Amino acid sequence: MRLAILDDYQGVALHSADWSAVERLVEISVFRTHLGDVDAAATALREFEILVAMRERTPFPRQLLERLPSLRLLVTTGMRNLAIDTAAAREFGIDVCGTPMLGYPAAEHTWALILALAKQVSAEDQVMHQGGWQRGLSTGLQNNTLGIIGLGKLGAQVAKVGLAFGMKVQAWSANLTSERCAECGVVSVELNELLSTSDIVTVHLVLSDRTRGLIGTDELAQMKSTAYLVNTARGPIVQETALIGALQNGTIAGAGLDVYDNEPLPPDHPLRSLDNAVLTGHTGYVMRENYVRGYSATVEDVVAWLNDCPIRLLN
Numbered sequence: 001m002r003l004a005i006l007d008d009y010q011g012v013a014l015h016s017a018d019w020s021a022v023e024r025l026v027e028i029s030v031f032r033t034h035l036g037d038v039d040a041a042a043t044a045l046r047e048f049e050i051l052v053a054m055r056e057r058t059p060f061p062r063q064l065l066e067r068l069p070s071l072r073l074l075v076t077t078g079m080r081n082l083a084i085d086t087a088a089a090r091e092f093g094i095d096v097c098g099t100p101m102l103g104y105p106a107a108e109h110t111w112a113l114i115l116a117l118a119k120q121v122s123a124e125d126q127v128m129h130q131g132g133w134q135r136g137l138s139t140g141l142q143n144n145t146l147g148i149i150g151l152g153k154l155g156a157q158v159a160k161v162g163l164a165f166g167m168k169v170q171a172w173s174a175n176l177t178s179e180r181c182a183e184c185g186v187v188s189v190e191l192n193e194l195l196s197t198s199d200i201v202t203v204h205l206v207l208s209d210r211t212r213g214l215i216g217t218d219e220l221a222q223m224k225s226t227a228y229l230v231n232t233a234r235g236p237i238v239q240e241t242a243l244i245g246a247l248q249n250g251t252i253a254g255a256g257l258d259v260y261d262n263e264p265l266p267p268d269h270p271l272r273s274l275d276n277a278v279l280t281g282h283t284g285y286v287m288r289e290n291y292v293r294g295y296s297a298t299v300e301d302v303v304a305w306l307n308d309c310p311i312r313l314l315n
Contacts, residue, residue, distance in 0.1 A: 002070075003050040003302065007057035008032055008287075015046070017295035021303050027181045028051060033262055034058070042067035049073065050305075052298055055285065056083035057263070065092055075301045077101055077294035079312070082207065086315035096314045097303060099297030103227070106258075107157035108201055108206045108286035110232045113256030114141075116278045139199070139226075142166035147185070147198030149214075151176055155204035156184045170194055171203065184274045195222040200230065207234035214310070215239065220246040228254050232284045235260040240271075247274050258284045 003026045005013045011032055019028065029048075034057065035041040045051060050073045053060070060074060062085045071094050076084060079098040088098050116122055118139045127135040146162040148155045151171040162169045163261055169186040172194045181188040195201060201223065205211045215229070218238040223229070229252055231238050240261050244250050254276035260269075263282055271277055297312075304311045 001050065002048045003028050003052065003053045003312065004045060004048045005030045007034055007054050009034075012055075012288075013052075014080070014293055016288075016291040017073060017299050022299055022306075025071075025306055026302075027212055034067055038064045038067070046070060049307075051075070052302075053077070053084070054294075056081055057152075059083035060089070061085050062088035065089055065094065068094075073097065073302070073305050073310075075099070076314070077298065077300050079314070081314070090315045093204055094315075095264060095310050097305065097310060097311065098299040098314050099294050099301060101285065101294055102287070103153060103285050104157060105290055106204075106232050106240060106284040107154045109258060109280070110154075110204075110230055113230050113232065113258065113278055113280070114200055114202065114228070117230070117254050117256050122278050134190060143168070144199040145170065145197055147171070147189075148193040148203045148204060149173065149191070149194065149201065150204035150206075151180055151184060151186065155202075158202060158275045159184050161188050170198065174210065191219075195219055196224070199224065200228050202230040203233045203237055205233050205237055205284050207237055212236050213239050215242075217242040217245070223252050223293055225250060226253050228252065228256065230256040232258045235263070244270050244274070247276050254278070258282055 008030050009032065013030060017077060020314045022028065035044050041058060045068055047070055049070050051071060053076045054314050055076065059253055065085060065088050074084065074094055074096045075205065078101045084096055086096050118141060120136045120138050123136055142165060148159055148169065148171040150173045155171065159169050163185055170189045171181060171186045172189055172191045176188055180186055214237050220242055243255060247255055256278045258280045259282055271279060293294060301312060
């Protein structure tokens with residue numbers, strides 16, 4: 001039996017957990033680079049009975065699953081992966097199992113991006129390495145307004161830090177209640193007001209048909225020219241072309257991005273050339289302790305499945 005670990009960009013999967021119980025039973029292969037489109041993935045993976053996916057790096061839609069005749073177990077880190085068609089997997093006799101993951105890394109990363117933007121960390125770091133000194137002016141956080149789009153688990157964590165910085169914190173989502181806002185100590189506003197009055201806007205929504213393209217040209221135009229947009233949720237929630245235009249034209253002061261329409265981000269992507277964009281490569285969850293947690297649980301999932309007692313089934 002053969003098992004493939006996918007998208008192990010940093011080569012850490014086998015060092016993040018004790019795989020010995022699995023290695024005694026199956027042959028393990030590791031893919032360090034992204035496989036690409038459906039055709040490439042289908043060709044590379046068609047002989048494997050077990051696949052291990054790191055979050056949503058490789059999507060598994062129906063058109064890929066139906067071309068993997070040997071596949072019987074698909075393990076994803078995390079207990080939710082919208083890039084896997086779990087119904088199709090069940091139809092094809094494929095078990096899909098998840099793992100626990102830490103619940104705070106993305107909120108911490110959001111603040112890393114906010115502070116990098118407001119304090120001009122990336123620009124000043126570059127100046128220092130080039131032999132210079134003090135290129136620009138930073139922005140304070142105290143008494144400024146933080147606008148949070150989506151006040152779920154992560155949004156609430158971000159709000160707590162904003163309040164600790166002495167910021168005015170306001171929030172919006174389609175189903176946000178006054179009770180939830182009171183619980184988090186923030187003010188509920190409509191989306192238009194949040195966009196037009198916030199100094200920093202940060203996105204914490206799940207990608208869905210309702211949220212796809214939520215922030216476009218019109219919404220960006222409502223923001224202050226001095227405001228920053230941060231997205232650590234999912235790339236397509238913000239219309240990419242509109243955001244690039246807003247950054248190029250100075251509609252907003254800058255953006256901090258960890259997520260993109262296409263990942264990995266192509267080397268020649270226009271976002272890479274913008275001085276007012278702080279970019280990270282979907283590293284919000286890429287933490288040593290998160291990998292240990294996810295891959296250790298993956299081993300548990302595989303061993304349990306091999307013993308005909310699957311755990312943490314998602315389908």
